[in-house]
Amino acid sequence: MTQIAEVIQKMTLEEKAALCTGAGPWTTTPVDRLGIPEMTLTDGPHGVRRVEDVHTFLSMSVPATCFPTAASMASTWDVDLIHQVGEALAKECIALEVDVILGPGVNMKRTPLCGRNFEYFSEDPYLAGEMAASIINGVQSKGIGTSLKHYAANNQETQRLTISAEMDERTLREIYLPAFEAAVKKAQPWTVMCAYNKINGVHAAENHRLLTEILRDEWGFEGFVVSDWGAVHDRVEALEAGLDLEMPGPREVRVKAVVEAVRAGELDEAVLDEAVRRILTIVFQSAETKKGGSFDAAAHHALARQAAADGMVLLKNNGILPLGSQKRLAVIGRSAKQAYYQGGGSSHINPTQLDNPFEELQKLAGDAELTYAEGYPADESFDQALIDAACENARSAETALVFISLPASKESEGFDRPDLDLTTQQIALIKAVTAVQPNTVVVLNNGAPVAMSAWIDDAAAVLEAWMMGQAGGGAIADVLFGKTNPSGKLAETFPLTLIDTPAYLNYPGENRTVRYGEGIFIGYRYYDAKAVAPLFPFGHGLSYTTFEYRNPRASAAACRDVDGVTVSVDVTNTGELAGKEVVQVYVHDRKSSLARPPKELKSFAKVALEPGETKTVTFTLDFRSFAYFHPAYAQWVTEDGEFDILFGASSADIRQSTTVTLQSTLKLPCILTRESTLREWTEDPRGMRVLAPIYEQMVAGMRANFGGEDGEAIGMDPMGFMMDTPLSGFFHFQGAALPKSPEETVDELLEQVYQLP
Numbered sequence: 001m002t003q004i005a006e007v008i009q010k011m012t013l014e015e016k017a018a019l020c021t022g023a024g025p026w027t028t029t030p031v032d033r034l035g036i037p038e039m040t041l042t043d044g045p046h047g048v049r050r051v052e053d054v055h056t057f058l059s060m061s062v063p064a065t066c067f068p069t070a071a072s073m074a075s076t077w078d079v080d081l082i083h084q085v086g087e088a089l090a091k092e093c094i095a096l097e098v099d100v101i102l103g104p105g106v107n108m109k110r111t112p113l114c115g116r117n118f119e120y121f122s123e124d125p126y127l128a129g130e131m132a133a134s135i136i137n138g139v140q141s142k143g144i145g146t147s148l149k150h151y152a153a154n155n156q157e158t159q160r161l162t163i164s165a166e167m168d169e170r171t172l173r174e175i176y177l178p179a180f181e182a183a184v185k186k187a188q189p190w191t192v193m194c195a196y197n198k199i200n201g202v203h204a205a206e207n208h209r210l211l212t213e214i215l216r217d218e219w220g221f222e223g224f225v226v227s228d229w230g231a232v233h234d235r236v237e238a239l240e241a242g243l244d245l246e247m248p249g250p251r252e253v254r255v256k257a258v259v260e261a262v263r264a265g266e267l268d269e270a271v272l273d274e275a276v277r278r279i280l281t282i283v284f285q286s287a288e289t290k291k292g293g294s295f296d297a298a299a300h301h302a303l304a305r306q307a308a309a310d311g312m313v314l315l316k317n318n319g320i321l322p323l324g325s326q327k328r329l330a331v332i333g334r335s336a337k338q339a340y341y342q343g344g345g346s347s348h349i350n351p352t353q354l355d356n357p358f359e360e361l362q363k364l365a366g367d368a369e370l371t372y373a374e375g376y377p378a379d380e381s382f383d384q385a386l387i388d389a390a391c392e393n394a395r396s397a398e399t400a401l402v403f404i405s406l407p408a409s410k411e412s413e414g415f416d417r418p419d420l421d422l423t424t425q426q427i428a429l430i431k432a433v434t435a436v437q438p439n440t441v442v443v444l445n446n447g448a449p450v451a452m453s454a455w456i457d458d459a460a461a462v463l464e465a466w467m468m469g470q471a472g473g474g475a476i477a478d479v480l481f482g483k484t485n486p487s488g489k490l491a492e493t494f495p496l497t498l499i500d501t502p503a504y505l506n507y508p509g510e511n512r513t514v515r516y517g518e519g520i521f522i523g524y525r526y527y528d529a530k531a532v533a534p535l536f537p538f539g540h541g542l543s544y545t546t547f548e549y550r551n552p553r554a555s556a557a558a559c560r561d562v563d564g565v566t567v568s569v570d571v572t573n574t575g576e577l578a579g580k581e582v583v584q585v586y587v588h589d590r591k592s593s594l595a596r597p598p599k600e601l602k603s604f605a606k607v608a609l610e611p612g613e614t615k616t617v618t619f620t621l622d623f624r625s626f627a628y629f630h631p632a633y634a635q636w637v638t639e640d641g642e643f644d645i646l647f648g649a650s651s652a653d654i655r656q657s658t659t660v661t662l663q664s665t666l667k668l669p670c671i672l673t674r675e676s677t678l679r680e681w682t683e684d685p686r687g688m689r690v691l692a693p694i695y696e697q698m699v700a701g702m703r704a705n706f707g708g709e710d711g712e713a714i715g716m717d718p719m720g721f722m723m724d725t726p727l728s729g730f731f732h733f734q735g736a737a738l739p740k741s742p743e744e745t746v747d748e749l750l751e752q753v754y755q756l757p
C-alpha cells in the first residue's frame with residue numbers, strides 16, 4: 001500500500017471532509033496527528049500576491065516582483081523567456097513560503113471588453129496554450145505548483161458568477177478548451193481552478209463532464225481541481241463532479257454536508273477518498289520543496305524589464321523611432337510619472353520596486369532636456385488647462401512623447417469595460433499635441449485594445465506598452481531609445497471599432513445567458529472570414545529592422561496525418577540593426593466538410609538575427625495542426641486534401657507559403673441515419689457504395705418525372721432540390737419503381753452500410 005493510501009486509511013471521515021475544504025483564505029487543512037501539513041495557495045498570475053498572514057483575507061501583500069501581465073507576456077511570443085519568468089515566480093514562492101501560485105489564466109479573449117483580459121494571453125487557443133505550458137513548466141521545474149484557471153469559458157466579468165456561457169460542442173473544443181488541454185498535456189499543472197460561471201447551464205464547479213470526463217479521462221490530468229474562491233454551490237455534487245478542494249475556508253457547513261452525505265449513503269466514500277488522495281499527493285509533493293530564504297529582487301526586476309520590453313508592440317512608426325539626436329523632448333501624460341503597470345483585483349501585486357518611466361527616459365536621454373506636463377487627470381474628468389499646458393511643452397520641443405494610460409475605473413477584474421475608448425480628455429490631448437507637434441509618439445498603457453481612429457493618423461509612432469509590470473518604465477525607455485529593438489507582436493486583434501468585434505451582437509448576453517453565437521469565429525478567425533479590416537491584425541508588430549522570408553518548403557509534399565510534416569522558411573535580417581522576428585505559421589484547409597476559419601495559427605518561433613544574417617526556421621505540424629473537431633463524430637477529424645502552409649509576419653502579412661497534401665488515416669464510424677439526406681449518402685463513401693447499384697436509375701427516374709435534366713416542368717434540374725431531402729423522401733418520388741416502401745428501403749440500405757468495414 002502506498003504511503004498516501006495508508007494515511008487515508010487512518011483519517012476519520014471528518015478529517016477527510018475537512019481536507020477538501022480550505023482551512024482559511026489561502027491554506028488547506030492540516031492534520032497534525034497524521035503529519036499532513038498545511039499548504040498555501042496564493043495569487044498569481046504575474047507575481048506572488050502573498051498576504052503577510054496567510055490566515056487573513058484582505059491585507060496588503062508582501063513585496064514581490066510584479067512581472068508584466070499576461071497580455072504583455074503573450075506579446076513576446078517567446079516561450080523561453082516566459083519559462084524564465086515562471087522560474088523566477090517559483091523562486092519568489094519559495095522565499096515567501098507559497099506552495100502553489102494561482103495562475104496562469106488561459107481564458108480566450110472573446111471580446112476586448114472583458115475587464116480581466118490583461119490577465120489572459122490571447123484570442124488564439126494555440127498561442128495561449130503554448131504560453132501557459134511554458135510558464136507552468138518554468139514554475140513547476142522548481143518544485144512549486146500552479147493553478148491553471150479559470151476552467152472554463154470564463155470570458156467576461158459581467159455576471160461572472162451566474163452567467164451561463166452557451167456554445168456548441170465544436171466551439172468549446174476548438175476555441176475554449178484547447179489552451180487548457182495543451183497546458184495539461186504539456187505541463188501537468190499541479191492544480192486546475194474551475195471557473196465561476198456555468199457552461200451550457202451547468203456551473204463549472206459541479207460540471208462532471210468538464211472536471212472528470214474531459215479534464216481527467218480524456219486529457220490525463222493528474223493533479224487536483226480547486227474551486228475559484230467561492231465558486232461551489234453544492235459541495236457534494238461538486239465532489240462527485242470531480243472538484244477536490246473548495247476554497248476559501250473554513251466552512252463548517254460544507255464539512256458537515258459531506259460527512260452527512262457519506263453517512264446517509266448519498267455520497268460514495270470512495271469519491272471522497274479519491275479527492276483526498278489527489279489533494280494529499282500535491283500536499284506531500286509540495287512539502288518536499290523546502291521554503292524560506294530570499295530571492296534576488298534585482299535580478300527579477302531585470303528579467304521583468306526584459307520581458308516587458310520584449311512584449312511591447314510597436315504598432316506604428318514613420319521612422320521617428322528609435323529616438324536619437326533630439327535635444328528637447330516633451331514628456332506628456334500622468335503615466336509618464338505614475339506608471340500604469342498592472343490591473344486591479346486578485347492579481348494586484350505589491351512591487352519590490354517601481355520604475356518611473358520619466359526617470360528611466362532621462363537616464364537614457366544623455367544630455368537631452370526632458371520637460372513634463374501632466375496632460376490629463378487621474379479620473380475621467382475634463383481639464384482644458386492641462387491640455388493647454390501640454391501643448392505649450394510640445395510646441396517648444398523637437399519631439400513629444402505622450403503617455404496614455406486607461407484610468408483604473410475603465411478596466412479591472414470584477415467588471416467589464418463599457419467601451420474601447422480612451423477618456424475624452426486623452427483623445428483631446430493627443431489631437432491637440434499632434435496638431436502643434438507632428439513628431440509625436442504615443443505610448444499606451446492598457447490591458448486590452450483601445451480605439452485609435454480619432455487620432456492615430458496624426459501620431460508619428462504608437463507603442464503599445466501594455467500593463468507592463470514594475471520594470472516597464474525602464475522597458476519603455478529601452479524601446480524608445482533603441483536599446484531594445486522591439487519584437488513584440490499582438491496576441492489579439494485591435495479592432496477599429498467595437499461594432500466590428502466578433503461577439504458584438506451576443507455579448508454580454510441577457511437573462512443570465514450569453515450565447516456564443518459567433519462560434520469558432522473569434523479573433524482573427526472572424527476578421528479573416530468576414531474580410532473586416534481591423535486597426536491592427538493579430539500577430540502585427542514592427543521592428544527597427546526589416547526581415548525577408550524566403551524558400552518556404554515542406555519535408556514532404558504529401559504526408560499522413562499521424563506522421564505530420566516539418567516545414568521551414570529562411571528568414572533574413574535585411575536591415576541595419578540586430579533584431580528578433582516572430583515567424584508565424586498558419587494552416588489553411590482548401591476544402592473541408594464543415595466550415596473552417598480561413599487560417600489558424602499552428603506554430604510559431606521567435607528568432608534573433610544579426611544584420612544580414614539568415615536562419616532557417618523549422619516547424620513541426622502534427623495531426624492536430626490539420627484537424628478540426630467534428631461534433632457528429634465527437635472527435636478530432638482530419639480529411640484528405642491540400643493544405644496551404646502560410647508563413648506570416650502577422651496574420652495579415654503572409655510572406656511565403658507552401659502546400660502539402662494530407663492523407664487521413666482515420667477510419668471514421670458511419671453516421672448515416674434514417675434522416676440523412678441524399679447529399680449525405682452520396683458524400684459518405686460507405687453510403688455511396690450501397691447506393692450505387694440503384695442510384696443512376698433513381699436519378700434518371702426522378703428527372704423523367706420532372707421533364708428531363710432541364711426540368712422543363714419545374715424550370716430546374718430536379719436533382720438540384722433533391723440533394724437536401726432525406727433519402728426516404730427522395731424514394732417517395734420514385735413511386736412504383738421500388739419493390740418496398742421508402743422507409744423499409746432506407747432501413748435495408750442502412751443495414752448494409754453498417755455491415756461494411
Ligand code: BGC
Pocket residue numbers: 043044102149228229346
Ligand atoms: C479570482 C481568482 C483568484 C481568486 C483568489 C477569484 O475571485 O477569480 O482568479 O485566484 O479570487 O484571489
